[in-house]
Amino acid sequence: MSPPLTTLPDPSGFAPHFVIDPDIVYLNHGSFGACSEEILRAQDTHRRNAERELVDFYVHNAWPLLDRSRRALGSLVKCAPEDLVFVHNATTGVASIATNHHLNPGDEILITNAAYPACANNLRRAADRAGASVNVVNLPWPNVTEDLIIDTIMGAVTPKTKLCMLSLVVSSLGYRLPVETLIPKLREQGIETILDAAHGPGCIPMDIETWNPAYTTGNAHKWLCAPKGAAFLHVRKDLQHGFRPLVLSNDARNPEEAGKRTGRSAFNHEFDYAGTDDVSPYLTIADAIQWLSSLFDDGMEGLMAHNHALCMRGRDALLDVLNIEAPVPESMLGPLCTLPIGSLSQNVNDIKAALRKDHKIEVPVWTAPDGSPILRISAQLYNTEAQYTYLARALDTLRA
Ligand SMILES: Cc1ncc(COP(=O)(O)O)c(C=O)c1O
Incomplete structure (x- = not known):
């Protein structure tokens, strides 16, 4: 057992x-997100509104509230709101795409070795x-560059490749893929x-309309701090006809015809x-964006810049103690x-066990x-910079 460090570092003013x-x-935060009190209260309000008059809620009131979240999300990820629908998580988003996208025998789907397993499994099926x-x-890992990634992925394309899944930010390796270059090259x-x-949303700036992928799925329950079960699926307009949910209702x-009724x-x-x-997780997306945006003068941009800068200060503390060069350029990180x-x-x-048990640090x-x-x-x-310094010292005691 490594010796315990002194007291835990002070939490941030936002904690x-x-x-x-x-x-x-x-x-x-990357694994499951975390909700604020404000966001949980907003969700509770939506739940209570539903329970007060369930028929009113499900037959009438839920629809405009869903549209309110759709608009807030659309303006954040830069797409027409009507091209977005809600799903419970990114896994369901990919499963929905996998069920709807037509493949022919012999077609190939290209994925990376760092594709999130749940998403890859749905494509395999x-x-x-x-x-x-x-x-x-x-x-590539380590010694990562954007050019190397582009060459590696484009080099794996074969005449049979028809579909490719790219993570905007690779879960395990933490870096952003140059999707603005890859998507048009693949197309x-x-x-x-x-x-x-x-x-994606709230993690790094997104621009779905410019990148123009066929399909995008993303979680609001990670970097938007929305309640669990809040995610979206964007389908490009030309692919929307006949695109159905996994569960028919x-x-x-x-x-x-039914859509005409609900506009x-x-x-x-x-x-x-x-x-x-x-549906309260979906309805709370608008509230989460509103609350997070209120914390910085420049709204969500300010939040993303704050989190990136904090992460880089944490990275510097760790590079020092690990005595290594940065494996990825800062420009590829959020x-x-x-x-x-x-x-x-x-x-x-x-x-992992020593960090959790001896030093009370939760880090993958x-x-x-x-x-x-x-x-x-x-x-x-x-989070605070002091927490990363504390982690660095804990790693140092492990080495000793
Ligand atoms: C890149 C990536 N894709 C998909 C998922 C799955 O998200 P969810 O569990 O919300 O479906 C994760 C989860 O961490 C992820 O990092």
Whole structure:
């Protein structure tokens, strides 16, 4: 057991807004997000409004409230609101795409070795059913550059490649893929892109309309701090006709006609009511954006810049103690940063357990897709620079 450090570092001024246990140094916003008190209260208000008059809520009131969140999200990720629908998580987003996108026998889907497993699994099932296959390309790690990524991914394209899934921010390696270059390059070769932006809204600036992927899914329950079960799916206009939710509901036999009743497209209508459900996570997305935007003079841009700068200060503290060069240029990072920890002699499970049990630090310690040990830090409002210094000192005691 490594010797315990002194007292835990002071939390940030924003920490009292969050429900997170103050006795844990929580450096893992990236895995599940964390809600603020304000956001949980907003969700509670939506739930109570529903429970006061359920028929009014489900038959009338929920629709404009869904549109309110759709507008707030559309303006953040830069797309027409009506091209967005809500799903419970990015996994469901990819599963919906996998079910709807037509594949022919022999087609190939290109993914990276750092694709999120749940999303990759849904594509594999779709490929199996269609007699298609999934081709995996290895992302660079460490010594990462945008050019290297572009060459690596484009070099893995074959004449059979028809669909490609790219993470906007790669979960395990923490870096952003140059999607603004990759998506048009792939499309020039007849390949459509699924953009997995689970770490997207509120994490780094997004511009769906300019990037123009066929499909985008992203979580609001990560970097927008929305309640769990709040995510979106964007489908490019030319692919929306006949794009159906995984679960068909009452109006599935004539969604166009039903959509006229609720003043929306068949695409919006079918996703907006997929059976009785708690839609409060979706409705709270607008409140989460509003609250986060209110904290900085320049709104969400300010929040993203704050979290990125904090993450970089944390990275510097860790590079120092690990005595390594940065594996990824700063320009490819947002509020997440992964570092190689091969200089520590323990295995990843022992490091993880020591950090959690001896030092009360929650931080992911994993193996990278290439099998090498890594650690990923996240930076969100409730974190402070002192917490990363504390982590650095904890790693130092492990080395000793
Ligand atoms: C890149 C990426 N895609 C998809 C997911 C899955 O998100 P969810 O569990 O909300 O479906 C994650 C989760 O961390 C992720 O990092």
